Amino acid sequence: MVSVACPATVLLCYLAWHLPKLIDQQQEIGSLFPPFRIFDGERYDFIIVGGGSAGCVVASRLSEISDWKVLLLEAGGEEPPQVDVPAYTPFSWETSVDWQFQTEPHEGYCGGKSCTWNAGKVLGGGSVLNGMIYNRGNARSYDAWKKLGNDGWGFEDVLPYFKKSENNGDPPIAANSRYHAVGGLLNVQRLPYQDKNAQLIVEAFRELGYTSVDINGGTQTGVTLLQFTQKDGSRMSTNRAFIEPFRDGRKNLKVVTNVRVTKVLIDPNKKTAYGVEYAWEKHRHIRGKVYANKEVIVSSGALKSPQVLMLSGIGPRSILSAAGIDVIEDLQVGQNLQDHVSMPGIVFKLGEKQQTLSSNQKVLRDILEYARHHKGPLSGTGSLEASGYIKSRYADQAIDYPDIEYTLLPQVVINTSLGEIRFTTPFPEYNRIMFKPTVMLAKSIGYVTVQNKDPFLQPIIVPNCFANIKDLNAFIDGCNFVAKNLSNTKVFKDVGVSLDTTPLPNCCHVEFGTNDYWACLARKYTYTGFHYSGTCKMGPDSDLAAVLDAQLRVRGVQHLRVIDASIIPTLGNSNTNAPVIMIAEKASDMIKEAWK
Numbered sequence: 001m002v003s004v005a006c007p008a009t010v011l012l013c014y015l016a017w018h019l020p021k022l023i024d025q026q027q028e029i030g031s032l033f034p035p036f037r038i039f040d041g042e043r044y045d046f047i048i049v050g051g052g053s054a055g056c057v058v059a060s061r062l063s064e065i066s067d068w069k070v071l072l073l074e075a076g077g078e079e080p081p082q083v084d085v086p087a088y089t090p091f092s093w094e095t096s097v098d099w100q101f102q103t104e105p106h107e108g109y110c111g112g113k114s115c116t117w118n119a120g121k122v123l124g125g126g127s128v129l130n131g132m133i134y135n136r137g138n139a140r141s142y143d144a145w146k147k148l149g150n151d152g153w154g155f156e157d158v159l160p161y162f163k164k165s166e167n168n169g170d171p172p173i174a175a176n177s178r179y180h181a182v183g184g185l186l187n188v189q190r191l192p193y194q195d196k197n198a199q200l201i202v203e204a205f206r207e208l209g210y211t212s213v214d215i216n217g218g219t220q221t222g223v224t225l226l227q228f229t230q231k232d233g234s235r236m237s238t239n240r241a242f243i244e245p246f247r248d249g250r251k252n253l254k255v256v257t258n259v260r261v262t263k264v265l266i267d268p269n270k271k272t273a274y275g276v277e278y279a280w281e282k283h284r285h286i287r288g289k290v291y292a293n294k295e296v297i298v299s300s301g302a303l304k305s306p307q308v309l310m311l312s313g314i315g316p317r318s319i320l321s322a323a324g325i326d327v328i329e330d331l332q333v334g335q336n337l338q339d340h341v342s343m344p345g346i347v348f349k350l351g352e353k354q355q356t357l358s359s360n361q362k363v364l365r366d367i368l369e370y371a372r373h374h375k376g377p378l379s380g381t382g383s384l385e386a387s388g389y390i391k392s393r394y395a396d397q398a399i400d401y402p403d404i405e406y407t408l409l410p411q412v413v414i415n416t417s418l419g420e421i422r423f424t425t426p427f428p429e430y431n432r433i434m435f436k437p438t439v440m441l442a443k444s445i446g447y448v449t450v451q452n453k454d455p456f457l458q459p460i461i462v463p464n465c466f467a468n469i470k471d472l473n474a475f476i477d478g479c480n481f482v483a484k485n486l487s488n489t490k491v492f493k494d495v496g497v498s499l500d501t502t503p504l505p506n507c508c509h510v511e512f513g514t515n516d517y518w519a520c521l522a523r524k525y526t527y528t529g530f531h532y533s534g535t536c537k538m539g540p541d542s543d544l545a546a547v548l549d550a551q552l553r554v555r556g557v558q559h560l561r562v563i564d565a566s567i568i569p570t571l572g573n574s575n576t577n578a579p580v581i582m583i584a585e586k587a588s589d590m591i592k593e594a595w596k
């Protein structure tokens with residue numbers, strides 16, 4: 001099958017087959033050994049549940065105080081080395097470092113079936129699986145949080161925390177010191193290898209009047225060559241940036257992987273958290289309890305933090321009672337689920353000269369070049385490097401607040417005697433580009449809840465995509481911009497970049513390129529933006545749906561905070577890794593202030 005599909009690129013096919021398997025094998029071996037580093041009954045000052053984008057930052061910052069004993073517990077394994085390679089990003093998806101959550105089927109989206117929602121189950125969490133795009137979002141998104149009554153969360157309040165982490169490696173961008181900084185733990189930089197089509201895409205947007213912008217600077221609407229969370233051609237997850245440099249040196253920081261927290265221990269009378277129950281991920285009967293002198297911090301991500309809270313007795317009374325869980329605090333945990341929604345259906349065919357698929361010899365040379373110097377195509381992400389931010393006609397045209405982001409995913413389609421075969425290759429190897437219009441100010445709200453009190457069952461996820469028709473309208477507009485404007489640019493036409501007008505199978509009953517066709521794609525081929533958030537939102541006392549206060553403390557319960565994407569009250573117009581890191585930086589300072 002492999003040799004039928006791509007005789008000239010056997011090595012690419014081999015990588016696509018081999019790398020995910022290698023990741024699975026490594027995780028399996030890593031999980032065999034019991035967590036010798038943790039013992040039932042131990043005491044710490046802070047226990048952090050989940051070593052993802054947020055949890056790694058919080059553990060790192062709190063352990064700066066040498067008197068504080070900090071424990072970070074992560075359900076997944078150690079970060080595998082393959083994920084360091086930017087080009088290999090897609091090979092970690094749907095492996096054992098991915099929770100592979102399944103949404104509830106709904107006729108309004110995902111073609112009536114479940115969609116897979118990928119999320120990191122590994123030290124570093126989402127920052128290990130993600131596309132590494134560094135995007136903070138618009139100042140208005142944070143000002144909206146403040147306007148809701150979350151004091152201290154306006155853009156001017158949070159900007160110093162973005163800068164605190166940042167080590168910006170591109171001097172022309174770093175020079176704008178109002179927005180950027182150097183010297184932080186997180187390297188943010190353009191990729192060493194520039195994809196030839198990324199520049200072409202920038203030119204196409206420019207032909208339509210969009211200027212090149214630094215999306216993390218003063219203006220967001222426009223086109224850009226993105227900055228990524230990487231250093232010298234190697235991914236920089238929050239594990240690599242915030243934990244690895246200190247893991248051996250700090251005696252007060254303990255990081256334990258392959259251990260799942262099954263419950264936060266809360267005194268029901270005093271309503272105070274005092275520890276957690278855990279189970280070994282591989283042999284679940286091996287369980288224990290560890291205790292926190294100061295606080296328990298839940299950083300399990302927007303799809304798992306609600307589950308951890310609910311299993312501990314914090315959540316909507318009706319749901320907990322139905323699941324047989326004793327209620328400690330009746331809060332709207334799990335509601336307010338938000339995401340950016342998209343679809344993978346607008347594809348451009350590339351002329352011969354624009355295709356980047358390599359021969360076996362070239363693939364081998366690229367591997368060697370990366371191994372020796374961390375340079376060459378494997379240090380890149382192909383067309384993903386470019387991105388456009390536009391205002392659909394439903395956005396406020398008077399202000400700079402784009403509501404559509406284009407993610408430009410490389411694709412490989414090979415024609416064989418058996419028909420078209422699509423497969424995943426390293427990002428910089430492709431012969432098509434998928435323009436994925438993502439609705440960045442989506443209004444539809446879903447929810448996440450527990451199946452029952454078993455901590456090993458996946459949560460129930462109901463995204464309610466396109467429940468608000470405004471999201472569908474913005475999406476259709478985003479599609480029309482690509483199909484009608486971008487596809488007609490001289491820049492694209494000159495080099496033979498043309499729209500693939502073959503309708504996708506489930507929408508071939510509708511005329512290609514019409515609004516009805518785009519709507520059909522949206523509903524049949526719904527695709528997550530991977531930006532799950534909002535499920536333990538912060539809010540003022542007057543907001544009865546708020547789970548946390550603006551200090552991220554769980555309402556009505558002492559010594560318990562949530563710090564991750566779930567605290568977001570309204571999802572802004574950016575990817576979420578940078579905002580989550582900012583949230584963790586700010587929250588760490590809040591904790592230091594509270595216990596000084």
Ligand SMILES: Cc1cc2nc3c(=O)[nH]c(=O)nc-3n(C[C@H](O)[C@H](O)[C@H](O)COP(=O)(O)OP(=O)(O)OC[C@H]3O[C@@H](n4cnc5c(N)ncnc54)[C@H](O)[C@@H]3O)c2cc1C
Pocket residue numbers: 049050051052053054055073074075076093118119120121122123124125126127129130131132133134135259260261262299300301302304305308530531532563564565566575576577578580
């Ligand atoms: C495929 C993909 C691509 C993405 N691309 C981008 C991008 O290019 N740019 C961007 O900005 N954002 C991107 N994102 C989104 C971004 O990475 C996430 O929003 C971010 O990582 C979320 O951080 P978090 O700390 O809230 O949760 P996570 O990083 O998911 O961390 C939660 C951690 O808690 C652990 N955990 C869960 N339950 C338990 C438990 N009971 N006990 C112990 N541990 C537990 C999990 O295993 C996980 O490691 C992407 C996400 C994905 C999945």
